[in-house]
Amino acid sequence: MKRTVKKQFWLSRDEAQELQKKAKRTCLSEAALFRLLVRGFEPKEKPDDRFYDVMRQLSAIGNNLHQLTVKANAIGFLDMQKLNTEAERWHSFQADVERQFLRPEKSDLKWQ
Structure with missing residues (x-):
């Protein structure tokens, strides 16, 4: 799938750390984790x-x-x-x- 739309948004320091921690626990990049969540999937640790x-x-x-x-x-x-x-x-x-x-x-x- 070709990704051609860029989205940029702001997080608090705590939110950014939480996203980083959850991505690390699932062995996904932050972007991959976000895409799964947006599509309605909950990744496993x-x-x-x-x-x-x-x-x-x-x-x-x-x-x-x-x-x-x-x-x-x-x-x-x-x-x-x-x-x-x-x-x-x-x-x-x-x-x-x-x-x-x-x-x-x-x-x-x-x-x-």
């Missing part, structure tokens, strides 16, 4: 390192499941339908965790 450790483990397990699926399909040894169902369930769980911790949500603010 950056999760702690435990979240990223869990996501790496989920990703590794998902990759292993995928590799097992490919190998099992090649040799015809495992119940492919069951293995594929479990792999899909695992990837869905991983996506749900990402959505819960990382993706901004629509805000319930009434003025939007």
Whole structure:
């Protein structure tokens, strides 16, 4: 999206510090945070390192499941339908965790 309209406004020192603090907690620039808020989304704060450790483990397990699926399909040894169902369930769980911790949500603010 090309941004061609410039808006300039004034903040108090406290407001400016609050905007800076919130942008830092969400790992967004102040402008990106502002644009999300204007569009009605409430960004999530950056999760702690435990979240990223869990996501790496989920990703590794998902990759292993995928590799097992490919190998099992090649040799015809495992119940492919069951293995594929479990792999899909695992990837869905991983996506749900990402959505819960990382993706901004629509805000319930009434003025939007």
